[in-house]
Amino acid sequence: MGYRRGRYSKYLRPVLIVFDLFVINFLAIRGLKFNDEKLYFFSIDILNDKYILFGIYSSVLWIVSTFLINFYGVFRYTSVMKIISLLFKQFVVTTIFVFAFEGVFRSINIPAEVTFNYLILTFVIIGGIKLLSFYVLKSYRIYLKGNLRNIVIIGSNNNVKQLQKIFKSKKELGYNILGVFNNSNEDSTGSIQDSFSFLENSNSIDEVYCSIEELSEKQVNDYVKYANLNHCNIKFIPNSNKLFNKRLKTDYYEYLPVLSIQEVALNESLNKILKRGFDVVFSVLMIIFVLSWLTPILAILIKQESKGPVFYRHRRNGINYKEFICYKFRSLTTTKELRGTYVRPNDKRLTRVGKFLRKTNMDELPQFFNVLYGDMSVVGPRPHMLTYTDDYAKKIDKYSFIFRHNVKPGITGLAQVKGYRGEIMDDKDIINRVKYDIFYIENWSLLLDLKIIFQTFTNAIKGEDKAY
Incomplete structure (x- = not known):
């Protein structure tokens, strides 16, 4: 969810990151001046391109490792012991990657004592500034009533x-x-x-x-x-x-x-770009190569059999419970949406064309336009009717149901390919549906999306018991 994390953190954290990288690389040079006759650490005079390599190597690993341990995740309610714990963890990680660099370039004959002096001095400065900024902000809030x-x-x-x-x-x-x-x-x-x-x-x-x-x-x-x-x-x-x-x-x-x-993996910046890029490309291909010729044919068949619109428009809950208009090919003689109106076997409202569309999941194809609009994704938890959202939430814990709505809904999903689709016969159906949705959210990958899409096409060809 796109929340604000603080008025100053968005400025302070980048400054601290740049400062920390500067300290790591600057002390790698200045630390060599401890002995004017012999240079024990990475020297421009002796190593030349290896110092540049160390600068790139240390900067990349610092950014990656601090991200993994959430080194810069310090908030106003964070305890000092938590900050010290983060400093210790990062010290251990940095020690490992510095000694690893020395191990690769065995021509660098540096005593371990000199390396430890460099690491300790580096973290005294980094830790000191980290704690100082933490306490300065505290004082600013108390005495100047700022950063509230x-x-x-x-x-x-x-x-x-x-x-x-x-x-x-x-x-x-x-x-x-x-x-x-x-x-x-x-x-x-x-x-x-x-x-x-x-x-x-x-x-x-x-x-x-x-x-x-x-x-x-x-x-x-x-x-x-x-x-x-x-x-x-x-x-x-x-x-x-x-x-x-x-x-x-x-x-x-x-x-x-x-x-x-x-914050789930699906909502991380890089993953959002990957998934959105995949959604757009896949939807455009489906619209150009399938819907462009299939829609006119289905429109004629639907109109010939019963009166009403070609497309069925229904309101659904999307990401963060945002309501949106979801599109389907009309498969029923009625377009009125009422509580408890799940389609059942041999439902009298079903048209002959509608039975075929629902059996093959083709009635969902217009939702590729929803994907292009940004309301849906190709793969994700299926969106429910608004009335069902309230009913289902009473059958499972609220935390799980809120979590389910923390990502975009999908045209297809893991629960659907596992058989939990259509009519809810008992509480077990919705509980298992949500369990699969939660598993998908917590374990998302592009490969999992491709697997679900392939399984959806396979199920459409074979037919499904609940596809009515």
Whole structure:
């Protein structure tokens, strides 16, 4: 989800990265001046191109390793012990790749003591600046009232009250509570329902903290939609200390767990570009080479058999619960969407053309236009009817259902090729459908997308029991 992570972090972190890379490479030269007669470390005079190679090597590995251990993931609520732990981990990784470089170029005869002196000096400077920037921001929040985060808190359970106390007593965290909304009227700005008008009339909210157990599914959806549209963080305050899986990221404000929607691999910048590029290319090919000649033929057949439009337009929930118009070839004699209207075997509303379209999944082909518009992906969790979204959410835990809506829906998906499609006969159907959706989100790759697409075509040719 495209949330803001802080007003200054987007500037501070790049500056720290550049500074750290400068220290690593600068000390590799200056550290050699400890002995004027012999040069024990990487010297321009002796190594020439090897120093340039070391600069490239160390910079690339530093960026990769810091990304993997989240070295620059320091937030206002991060503890000093966590920062020290990150410094230690990065020190170990850097030590390994520096000694590895020396091992490859055996002509470099450098005593281990000199290398350790370089590494220790490097991390004293890097660690010192990292801690200094951390404390400077804390002081800035306390004394100059800057770098504040405007927040709204929803709920009244014990953990909500504990979080309020932390925010009020720990001024260095920089959290400014604009409102507290609950239905118990305990030290509140208004009811939970009042919070929606408050949020709509405010454009300066940075974070919304929700006690999710006190909210209905619709309310949760509305808060998620608000956070998405207004580019603010939404976090969930659990009512217990149970363990949570990797679908939600758990941060600790002192000892109190606070949950936020985990950034999944599908939403990482590079992967979004790869998946979007694949979606666009695949959709364009399908539209040009299939829909361009198939649509006129199907339009004539559909119109001849029954009155009504060629395309069926229906509203669905997309990424972050955003509603969009989803397109299909019309397969029924009616276009009215009602609760509990799943198509059943030998359904009287089905047309003869419609039976064929649904049996072969060809009724879904117009959704390639949805993919081009950016509302859908070729592969992803299938979008549900709006009424079913509320019903299904009651049958599984809210955390899993929110996580499922953290990516774009797909024309086809892992749950569908595994047989969990169409009519929901019992609770097991929707629970298994969501389980496969979660597995897909957590284990996405382009190869998995290709495998699902191939399986979809195979199933269309063989036919499926629930394709009616």
